[in-house]
Amino acid sequence: MSYVLAKSQNDDIHKAGECGGAVTSILKYLLDEEIVDGVLALSPQNDVYDATPTFITESDDLLSAAGSYHCAPTMIGDLVQKYLFDKKVAITVKPCDMRAVEELIIRHKINRDNIYLIGLNCGGTVSPVSGRKMIDLFYEADPDDVVSEEIDKGKFIIELADGSEEAVKIHDLEEEGYGRRNNCQRCDVKIPRKANIACGNWGAEDGWTFIEINDEKGQELIDGAKKAGILETKNPAQGAIDGREKVEGIMIKMAKKVQDATYPTVSEMDEWSRCISCYACRDVCPICWCFENCELNKPYFKDEQNIPPTPIAFQGVRLSHMSFSCVDCGQCDDVCPMDIPVSLIFDKLQKKYFNRTGYVAGVSDDIKPPLYSPEKTEL
Amino acid sequence: MADDLKIVGLLCNWCCYGGADTAGTARMQYSPNIRIIRVMCSGRINPSMIFKAFQDGADGVFVGGCHIGDCHYDAGNYKWSRRSKIVEDILEEFGIEKERFRHEWISASEGEKFQKTMEEFHNTLTKLGPLEL
Ligand SMILES: Cc1cc2nc3c(=O)[nH]c(=O)nc-3n(C[C@H](O)[C@H](O)[C@H](O)COP(=O)(O)OP(=O)(O)OC[C@H]3O[C@@H](n4cnc5c(N)ncnc54)[C@H](O)[C@@H]3O)c2cc1C
Ligand code: SF4
Ligand code: SF4
Ligand code: SF4
Ligand code: FES
Numbered sequence: 001m002s003y004v005l006a007k008s009q010n011d012d013i014h015k016a017g018e019c020g021g022a023v024t025s026i027l028k029y030l031l032d033e034e035i036v037d038g039v040l041a042l043s044p045q046n047d048v049y050d051a052t053p054t055f056i057t058e059s060d061d062l063l064s065a066a067g068s069y070h071c072a073p074t075m076i077g078d079l080v081q082k083y084l085f086d087k088k089v090a091i092t093v094k095p096c097d098m099r100a101v102e103e104l105i106i107r108h109k110i111n112r113d114n115i116y117l118i119g120l121n122c123g124g125t126v127s128p129v130s131g132r133k134m135i136d137l138f139y140e141a142d143p144d145d146v147v148s149e150e151i152d153k154g155k156f157i158i159e160l161a162d163g164s165e166e167a168v169k170i171h172d173l174e175e176e177g178y179g180r181r182n183n184c185q186r187c188d189v190k191i192p193r194k195a196n197i198a199c200g201n202w203g204a205e206d207g208w209t210f211i212e213i214n215d216e217k218g219q220e221l222i223d224g225a226k227k228a229g230i231l232e233t234k235n236p237a238q239g240a241i242d243g244r245e246k247v248e249g250i251m252i253k254m255a256k257k258v259q260d261a262t263y264p265t266v267s268e269m270d271e272w273s274r275c276i277s278c279y280a281c282r283d284v285c286p287i288c289w290c291f292e293n294c295e296l297n298k299p300y301f302k303d304e305q306n307i308p309p310t311p312i313a314f315q316g317v318r319l320s321h322m323s324f325s326c327v328d329c330g331q332c333d334d335v336c337p338m339d340i341p342v343s344l345i346f347d348k349l350q351k352k353y354f355n356r357t358g359y360v361a362g363v364s365d366d367i368k369p370p371l372y373s374p375e376k377t378e379l
Numbered sequence: 380m381a382d383d384l385k386i387v388g389l390l391c392n393w394c395c396y397g398g399a400d401t402a403g404t405a406r407m408q409y410s411p412n413i414r415i416i417r418v419m420c421s422g423r424i425n426p427s428m429i430f431k432a433f434q435d436g437a438d439g440v441f442v443g444g445c446h447i448g449d450c451h452y453d454a455g456n457y458k459w460s461r462r463s464k465i466v467e468d469i470l471e472e473f474g475i476e477k478e479r480f481r482h483e484w485i486s487a488s489e490g491e492k493f494q495k496t497m498e499e500f501h502n503t504l505t506k507l508g509p510l511e512l
Pocket of ligand 2: 073095096124185188189328
């Protein structure tokens with residue numbers, strides 16, 4: 001593991017990038033040298049609230065995808081397994097994306113040899129709906145006038161067309177029930193160290209991207225992009241490395257505080273009593289990959305008459321299949337029409353499993369036998 | 380009513396099922412509330428099977444396998460023992476007392492252990508009463 005500061009040698013990319021445009025430059029290098037068939041990143045559509053995963057095959061199209069989209073709580077793990085299994089792809093991943101990819105690799109649903117994971121550190125994402133509401137309520141701006149947003153030093157900052165900026169402390173927004181999604185507030189994986197590289201603004205100087213190189217493949221990416229003349233690097237000062245580590249530590253501590261405060265308060269049976277068995281939470285979950293073969297569709301569990309479904313025979317079954325691998329991406333909360341905090345319940349079980357085994361979904365190198373391994377150990 | 384208590388027992392073919400058989404042949408007395416389902420190995424049992432039993436009216440579910448080291452298929456009971464933990468963790472969140480779910484290692488010669496376990500389990504469930512889901 002080693003650290004570099006990096007920035008693009010291409011002015012357009014440097015300008016368009018969130019930090020030093022290093023990520024976009026590396027993606028361009030991979031496309032131009034035909035090392036990958038395509039890149040899976042996010043592209044904004046009409047406004048800053050609707051960036052969507054896009055498969056990019058022409059490096060000219062990378063420019064419009066540059067930047068960080070905080071109001072785009074997307075998940076790419078299942079896209080890779082469903083649509084890109086045989087392709088060589090580079091993927092920009094937040095920690096939860098990376099963790100889902102790792103869990104799918106374990107399940108032989110993604111081939112590690114086919115992918116480059118370009119990690120983005122993540123302090124959290126905001127739901128586009130509550131993001132708009134929150135700008136309406138806490139800022140002097142019309143949500144439609146926002147041209148860009150960023151999260152910096154604990155503040156959610158918006159920029160308007162006339163170049164003016166407004167910032168509100170995330171802590172204050174969250175006190176009022178806005179700000180980052182609930183799962184992000186308790187997410188304790190902030191730097192994606194299973195990705196080939198982890199990029200971020202923590203520890204970076206203005207106009208540079210701080211990169212933690214996690215493995216050999218990551219080193220090859222940096223060396224290749226430099227050789228191609230598109231990336232410039234320098235060594236970060238020790239102070240920057242320490243500072244970054246400190247912020248990470250603080251973020252993790254805050255997340256654990258939220259975990260401790262929320263796990264005991266959730267009343268599962270009350271929550272499940274609102275469930276209408278729409279299966280949306282299962283369908284969106286990146287770890288649930290069985291599709292038509294899902295056990296919940298088998299005649300012995302399928303029960304369309306009974307709403308709410310018997311919790312133990314519905315969510316209990318899904319929990320037993322995959323909660324130990326839940327990456328707390330929050331997708332299930334986002335889609336539940338009954339506002340059930342599904343991810344909280346699954347993540348709580350994952351943490352129980354962690355306490356027994358030390359297994360962190362999508363992060364651990366299988367340090368303890370997961371549920372179905374032939375290992376001869378008891379818990 | 381204690382006599383209506385339903386216990387579903389999932390017993391592995393090579394050990395615990397033999398243990399139940401031994402208890403039976405020796406005419407050892409135990410409450411007749413258990414419905415035994417024979418499986419080839421405790422490693423075959425999924426949490427879903429336990430949940431299905433509860434959904435369909437079981438007041439208690441018992442799983443019996445070979446002693447650690449004796450599994451006919453080498454490591455099946457290790458798998459089951461790890462899986463059983465997640466069953467416990469989940470039941471706890473679903474308002475089902477963890478005492479309603481029990482598992483033991485019982486060999487084919489341990490008829491007495493089977494009898495004793497069944498009596499104990501029946502007593503526990505009698506105290507808890509029928510399960511309301
Ligand atoms: C939601 C979010 C939160 C972040 N929080 C932190 C933080 O707390 N601390 C920190 O050090 N760094 C954080 N980052 C990383 C940082 O903002 C930059 O993305 C990173 O430094 C790379 O900068 P760059 O200029 O090299 O990237 P660019 O050249 O601008 O390229 C960024 C690439 O990431 C893709 N992308 C943008 N948004 C997403 C998304 N939501 N999901 C997946 N891919 C996306 C873009 O399509 C683009 O290809 C966060 C990033 C995101 C997306
Ligand atoms: S769950 Fe974690 S990694 Fe994913 S968006 Fe939220 S804070 Fe970022
Ligand atoms: S259960 Fe929910 S939070 Fe967990 S991995 Fe699946 S969709 Fe994400
Ligand atoms: S999305 Fe919500 S309502 Fe639909 S099945 Fe899941 S928990 Fe039930
Ligand atoms: S054969 Fe009895 S537990 Fe495996």
